[in-house]
Amino acid sequence: MSNVQLKLEAFIEDVNCEDGLTVGLFAKITDTMFFFIKWAGIPFVLYLFFLILRW
Numbered sequence: 001m002s003n004v005q006l007k008l009e010a011f012i013e014d015v016n017c018e019d020g021l022t023v024g025l026f027a028k029i030t031d032t033m034f035f036f037i038k039w040a041g042i043p044f045v046l047y048l049f050f051l052i053l054r055w
Contacts, residue, residue, distance in 0.1 A: 014020040
C-alpha cells in the first residue's frame with residue numbers, strides 16, 4: 001500500500017507542477033488530435049461541399 005501511495009503522491013505532485021510530464025503528455029495528445037482532425041476534416045468538408053454543388 002505504501003508503494004501505491006508514494007506513486008499517487010508523485011503523480012499528484014507532477015500534475016500540480018506547471019511543466020510536469022503529465023501536463024506535457026496531455027498537451028502532446030491534444031496537439032496530435034487537433035492535427036489529425038484538421039488534416040482529415042478539411043478534405044472531408046471540401047468533399048461534402050463539392051457533393052452539395054453537384055445537386
